[in-house]
Every structure is written in structure tokens, then in C-alpha cells.
Amino acid sequence: MSWQAYVDSSLVGSGHIDKAVIVSAAGDSTWAASPGFTVGADELQNIVKILNEENKETGPAVSKAYSDGIHVAGERYVATRIEDRHVYGRQGRTGICIVKTKQAILIGHYGENVQAGNATATVESLADYLINLGY
Secondary structure, X not given: OOHHHHHHHXXXXXXXXXXXXXXXXXXXXXXXXXXXXXXXXXXXXXXXXXHHOOOOOOOHHHHHHHHHOEEEOOEEEEEEEEOOOEEEEEEOOEEEEEEEOOOEEEEEEEOOOOOHHHHHHHHHHHHHHHHHOOO
């Protein structure tokens, strides 16, 4: 399956994610994206710093995310959860789920009519699948 098919079928096609992007784990290249959902280079580098932060409780990148928010596609989200491989954020009734695999970062956005748990489960499930494939 192509990277674009993962975005279109596995993420957006689930009905729980309305737009998504898959980028390299280094944050230096976009592999697939929903139309109009463009995550900037600076935004990606900040996401990479958060995900690579060793101390997920008091590390500088994580602390900055909790205080300043997480920026994705020009929008600011309040960081609600940051753990080993994932970052969750909310903006009103919408939100984002960011999950890192060995070689990729998946970013899914969900709309206001979607339960956050359904959206995060969708992105986390695809991440698990990709990890099992070696990605």
C-alpha cells in the first residue's frame, strides 16, 4: 500500500480523522498528506524535538509544548498528553494525534463531531501496524 493510501484509507477513510499527514521520523520530508493539510518545516522540527525528548515530564521541548502549545498546519493546539511515542492536542472541540513509528510520524486531525478516543485509536492502530512491518 502506498503512503497516500494509508492517509486516504486507513486514517481519513476511518471516519474518525478528517485530515492527515505522514512524514519521515526526522521531519525532513512529507510522504503523504490530505489536500490542504500542510505542516510547516518549523512545526515538524518542533514535533520531532518533542517526540525525541528523553524526559517526557520536564524536558525543555515538552515543557515548551505544554506552555506554548503544539503548532500544526498553522493552528495552535493545547498539549493534553505527551508520552513516549505520541502527542495529543486539542483546540476547542477539535484535536490532533501525533504518533511516531521507527521511520515515520503520523499526524491525524479530528473534527468536532468525533470522540478523541476514536481518533487517537485510529492513528495509534496504524502506527502499530507500520511498526510491525518495520516502519
